[in-house]
Amino acid sequence: MSDQHLLEVRDLVVRFRTHDGAVHAVNGVSFDLAAGETLGVAGESGCGKSVTNLAIVGLLPKPAGRVEGGSVKLDGRELTTLKEEELRQVRGSEIAMIFQDPMTSLNPVLRIEEQLIETIQAHREVTKEAARTRAIELLTAVGVANPESRLRSYPHEFSGGMRQRVMIAMALALEPRVLIADEPTTALDVTIQAQVLDLLRRLTEERGTATILVTHDLGVLAGMADRVNVMYAGAVIESGTTDDLFAKPRHPYTVGLLRSIPRLDGETGGKLVPIEGRPPDLVDAPVGCSFYARCAWRTDRCATETPALLPIDGGTGPIVTSGPTATHVAACFNPVAPAEVAEGRPLPRTGGATR
Amino acid sequence: MGRYIVRRLIAAIPVLIGLSILLFAYIRILPGDPCVAILGQHRTPEACAALRENLGLDLPLWEQYIRYLMNTLSGDLGASVVNSQPFLAEFLTRFPGTVELTIGALIFALGVGVPLGRLAARKAGGRIDGLITGVSLFGVSIPVFVLGLALVAIFGVILEWLPTQGRIDARARFDATSGLLLIDTLFAGRLDLFVDVVRHLILPSIALGSIPLAIITRITRASVIEVVNEDYVRTARSKGLKEQTVDNRHIMRNAWLPVTTVVGLQAGALLGGAVLTETVFVWNGVGRWVVDAIQNRDYPIVQSTILIFALIFLVVNLLVDIGYALLNPKIRYQ
Amino acid sequence: MVGLFCIVLFASAAILAPLIAPYDPYAMNGSSLDAPSLTHLFGTDLLGRDILSRVLYGAQISLFVGVGAVAIALVIGGALGAIAGGFGGRVDGVIMRTTDVFLSIPSILLAIGIVTALGRGMPQLTLAIAVSYAPTFARLLRGSLLALREADYVVAARTIGASRLRILVRHMLPNALTPLIVQATLVLATAIIDIAGLGFLGLGPTDPRTPEWGTMLVDARRFMQAAPHIVIFIGGAIVISAIGFNLLGDGLRESLDPKLKR
């Protein structure tokens, strides 16, 4: 491929070994990320969003979690087969991460200073002084007042929003090319959320950092992401530019997601409709469409055959996997017609509702 | 920090008062004449009269208690019934032995327990973990005196690797100045004797340290397993820190906290266990002394030893809490 | 599994001792210090008494004193803990400072002090062990109760105007008992070791013929070289029982209280 993407994930499979059997956490996820692009990932809890991210940087919990297939390439360099030491050098400096809960993601017994400096010194041969200067710059950049004195503080002396700013500063400390932000604002107050998101967008834009933004908040995605992947049961089931996806969602699950959040844009008549049922148990290897049990649009075919991620209109042209012209794809045999999006459809009460 | 210590000291006051009341009551609930309990066989009517006067046995209880408290605070902790030696002087000659023994046991327990716990946590669920858990179960289930007897028989008598009794080779005829032989021998420049003292310490330390070892192993394992799954450890890894840095700085700095608390609580168990260990290993310490005192109905010695041991326990726990606070900034600034 | 096996072994030895013991534990019916043989599976002691029978009857003493002591400790400690945790305030303060006092004394020393003051004997031994463990139970129950005070269903019961006592007895206690039961099992292991320890220090039962493990161990110690099997059998009995209760306690902890699972 001539236009190599910054990050290419292909058919990623992750399994967890537990006492109850293997959990199929990620089942063949593929996506690309171009430089400077922001990819949103949406989906319910436990659908494999975070696991995918951890798998990319090789931080799956050991020894239970394992990448069992697929590849992850950063600038064409295969990451899944790297030695731990090589992977370590990638982490933090080329791919950085921000986690959901700023309250627990910072080490409570270490000063902010130590946590920032160790990040820098882990990858750069710099003096402690230089690292400290850099740390102050970073804190200033994320809007921490009195950075010099705040460096001496411990995490518990910061508010949640401030802590997340520190996390962002830490993640951007080495100017990584990819930033993975895993629900960065979920744990924050709504008023703070906006500030932090704003900061994040500003800093990534300034630096041209490609970002994967994971959230279950579609509202956030609408404002932040260039493209959106919707995940369900360890797989991407719909993908497209943010505009495409929000305007014409095709997969029944995406539709469900959109209908289950309040619309702030003043559109009336849209009642809040929860998606009935629960995501499937990932212990059993999935057969057929994983959304089958909860799907109002299901057909018999869905029960036995797994739908592939294909362009929504059955187009035959080349599939664009990144950028503003990305092809809108969905994994569904019986996509939702645009007309039905607003109204929804009741869940059929017959046959196989529980699996 | 200073305020924290002061607050902890103030919190210890009611406990000390309660302890003094308990021990004050102890001698008075003993069957028979307190004069017999306190002066013993060699009592004379004059001595009894003097004692009554001194303790005010005819006064109301609260006044007697005040006297007891004043005496105790002024360092008068009573005297031995057997040889009339004042408690404190005799205690101080034996205390260094107990200090070395308990510290030896603690070093053994921490030095082996923490690495074992870390190893078990790293291999959690595996065969090594199972083995370590089994060993720690055994350690917590085997009484000090049974283990002591076994160690003496195996490593002392059969293999002749290590000495079985006492704190130092009696042939060395060494003049201890502080009574802490590890320090005394070093100061005297007697490296050979220092080694000898260490060799004498090994078996008793293992016997006494086995239960704390087992507990520390378990708590370290549990604590590391818990910390390993903390978000900040994932953060540390995601920053690309070396595994060693993650381990030492991020995991252990936090995992130490519960271990520290347990070490403090084990201080009491160590002092109690010293009583049995010293008996088994003919160790010249407070424990062996208090056993003799019990057999001889030397109540003032028993009473004051309990007081001092309780004080040590409180002080050690205060130190542990301060250490905990130093390790845990959240407490420090509260 | 192993734990259960040890417990069953220990408990059945204790309960069935009169039935399964091959000899009267007091009868001097063998020659002195016999090695294990078919007639005396564990050999005999200095006075020619059958060691197997004595070890079996010894289990009885450890079990009775141990269970008795832990039961008393549970009742005393439980009551104090319930009052402290259930009502709080000044009562709580007084009770907790009192337990602090007792906890500051090493438990074996406390037990020694009590036995010396009250005199030797099984009831005294039981009480001494009980007093040294009661404070732990009091603290534990109080802790659980305090945590439960903020539990939703307790708050709910309070808002509908249930009396404090009723809330304590009906809503809080049943939910706070689990850790107490687990702790009691673990303490049983320690109690067995402590009983033997007191026996080892010569503070065992008044009748020196009583087959108490610690007392027997001191006697056997002199024959460590000549008849090591005696020390091994008695020491083994103590260790196996303690392992049993420790394993049972761990097992209970894991099955009853997943929160405590570590």
Add this chain to the structure above:
Amino acid sequence: MKNLRIGAILGALLMVAAACSSTPVGKAGGTLIVALPGDIVRTDAALMDDSNTSYVIQQVVETLVGLEPGSTSKVVPVLAESYEMSADGLTYTFKLRSGVKFHDGTDFNADAVVFNYERFIGLPTELRDYAFYIGDIFGGYGSESNLESATKIDDLTVAIKLRKASSNFLLTQTLQVFAIQSPTALVLGKADNTEADVTKITAATGGAGAMVGTGPFKFVKWVVGDSVEVEKNAEYWNKEKVAYLDAIVFKAVAEEAQRVNGLATGEIDLAQTIAPATIAEITANKDLQLIDRGSSFNTFQISMNHTYAPISNPKIREAIAYAIDYDFLIKTFYAGAAVRATNWMPAGVAYAKDLNLPGYDVEKAKQLIAESGETDLTIDFWYPNDVSRPYMPDPKGLFEAITANLEAVGFTINPNSDGWREGYLDDENQGKYEMWLLGWTGDWAGPDNFLKTAFFGYKNGAPSKEFAYKNDALDKAMNDALAAGTEAEAKALWETAQDLIRADMPTVPVANSKPQAAATIDLKGFIGSAALNEPLNLVWLDRP
């Protein structure tokens, strides 16, 4: 009477000769580690009343007269070169050795002896409770003491005057209690501090002035609760008996097993007493030697207090004597190193005769119980739970076996025990026990030491509270025997006394044991003595 004393003097002369006989030349040097069953109690010889202290003190301070090594009855001169008794038996004149110096460099002379003996007479009231023997042997202090005065005749001659004649005087003066200590040191150590707080007396507690004598070893230090260290006195007056060893450390090792372990590992060179249970182990170890101490010098008995029923009934006491399986006890607990007691004193003591005591006979015991008419056969029975004694190596085991014997004939036993030093001895002495285990190791080889001092002599004119055994005829016989004019008279009176005791069976003597010691095979020149007077200056270590 005269014969008796002349005998003693002859013995003394013989001893002098024996001392000159050639002994194999030992190897000088080395430190000997001696395990004692307990720590010493005092460093002031006058305040001593236990065998551990005595064992240490005898190496350091010396008496005017002593016992020949290995003997329990042969009096030999030590610091006195010779002695003679006046015709009325009241004055003993000691000719002192010249050129003897105390360890502090001061001279040993008549002044020193007078100082010490005046101290024995007028010990401060507050210290008298600590000095059991002096008061016991002389019947009190001051004007009550049988010691009237000690007078300096010249620099090397002292006359000691008694109030009434006492045939055991010389023998008692061999006790370590009557050792001569340096007066200078005693003053320095505040030995007679009139505040009489014994803790302020450094001479008694191991500080300044402690144990300053003339012996072959000098006191170095006492680590209370643990060990006592003495070192060679190179200036010892008896040039032929200057110690081979450089030093001795006496370690308190209460645990019998640890004494043998220590011998096996080389941490101990000499265990002063060992448990009979460990004899087999010691003989099996080729690096160790068992040391036999010859004849027995002790009696182990089942003690009884006649205040209590059914003990008060002589038939019951006789029945108890028939109920005991003596052979089993001796075989099991003494490993054969004991003999069945035939008397209340061991066979070697003067005038001791076989009293034909009851043997093991269950039927006879039952029959006597039936005849006694007693219906309540419950007895409170006590044993000490923290010691072993030479005559009673395993009190608990003996107690268990004896209890089983007694229950077999129909008694009901209430088992009791207490710690030795403050509890047991005090309580049995106060008459609180009905039946208990106790014995006596002889201090000197006179019948009075066993029958009178240890057992049945009246205290303050009345039966002792200990046994509450009232027999005025016996008390009179014993007192008369001590003051008897002729040997024949003494013999007759002592035999009468023994018959009286046998008839009443006040207690049940069980065994006379031969307490053994054990040592590393390298230990040479050790002369065991049943009285435990074992000077270690003659001992050497045959090791490179």
